[in-house]
Amino acid sequence: MTQGQELIIENLAAGYGKVQVLWDVSVRVGAGEFVAMIGANGAGKTTTLRSVSGVVRPSAGRITLGGRDISRAQPSEIVKLGLGHVPEGRELFPLMTVLENLELGAAMRPEAAAAQKHTLEHVYSLFPRLAERAGQLAGTLSGGEQQMVAVGRALMGRPSVLVVDEPSLGLSPLMTQTVFEALRAVNAEGVSVLLVEQNVGLSLRLAHRAYVLENGQVVKEGTGAALLQDPSVREAYLAL
Template sequence: MTDTLNRTAPAANDVGQELRIEGLAAGYGKVQVLWDVSLHAAPGEFVAVIGANGAGKTTTLRAVSGVVKPSAGRITLGGVDITRAEPSRVVALGLGHVPEGRELFPHMTVRENLDLGAAMSAAARARAAETLGEVYALFPRLQERAGQLAGTLSGGEQQMVAVGRALMACPSVLVVDEPSLGLSPLMTQTVFEALKAVNAQGVTVVLVEQNVNLSLKLAHRAYVLENGQVVKEGTGAALLADPAVREAYLAL
């Protein structure tokens, strides 16, 4: 990754939808994790959400995809209220979620895992063959491994499957949780370049990632979460140059 990835405006296209979160509060049982979180990603924008472990980043994405039900606030996707929608409804409206830890079906093949990504939407099923070709073009190794059990793949290959599965749903907004977790630097670069390419095609991308340096270089804009609250926001380039961000997350 080079500094040429720094960007300050979204791609000019109409493929992606807007994702907007307003005053979000959420947690697990009696344990509250998020307090009044507000952020948005404009159509075609690449937004990074950074912060330490336990800051609430994963919970934010789970609330967006319907896995966690908010206790307060509002979430809209392309102007449609999805605050307490079921995950299947959220996927049908255009959201793709690449979860932390990949969550593949290890005893199913690569191809079977990918096919599952298109199963939740009639529109995605209708163009599944075309989308599969696009996924294979993005990750040629998956075509080579199509008949291999997902559980026997390397960590990087599994991450490719997780991203590919989400893309099979033909999302207009893709949320991605810690894609570099456990990956080598080379495989991390491969996955990040794929996300950059997806965004260049017009898909709105929201990335949660511990690799702050790469995230901020790739993002048009970014948010910093601390203790379940947004404490900073700005362009990726501005936050990368922010002394407080550099000291806290880049050890500089």
């Protein structure tokens, strides 16, 4: 995988039409860092990731990737600069095979296309089941297998920064562990990771640092270990 770049979100405001979702959100993911973003449904986590990948256009603030301003860039341009996005809900092409879905992930970056065979072998090493299912239609896979394809497709682009939205949604504990182990391995190789996840305990145990979003604003930040022990976090998100 490509070595990680720094992702910086500064004073971000964004929403949908006249409905504002984010107010003054600032988040930093250092090169090679694993950062988690937690919060209740509707807190603005997905909108933050969509703003980073260019799907949502910010109304204010600045986003930089490796020092380059991507605040107004098109999604295709942002992918070429090294961002990989695993969206909530996976968004696979159900009538295409596993292999075809994975190959699409390498299509936008020349360097990824050139290294496609090597990267595919790496994805299969992270998710051996995908090698077994390579010729199977993606729409016929289990939810966990589809999530593996979604992560694998993003990795096929050889991203320097990977943003991941709710990867455990609808997955069994075993499948969740498999996906999170892959994310841990990718980060250990140097890729920067920004994770949005409903499994707060698992996220904070993996993350170097984390942010808490409430009503479209960052209300708390710290190391994953510190937030895991924070009384307000434990009460609100861990039922402890």
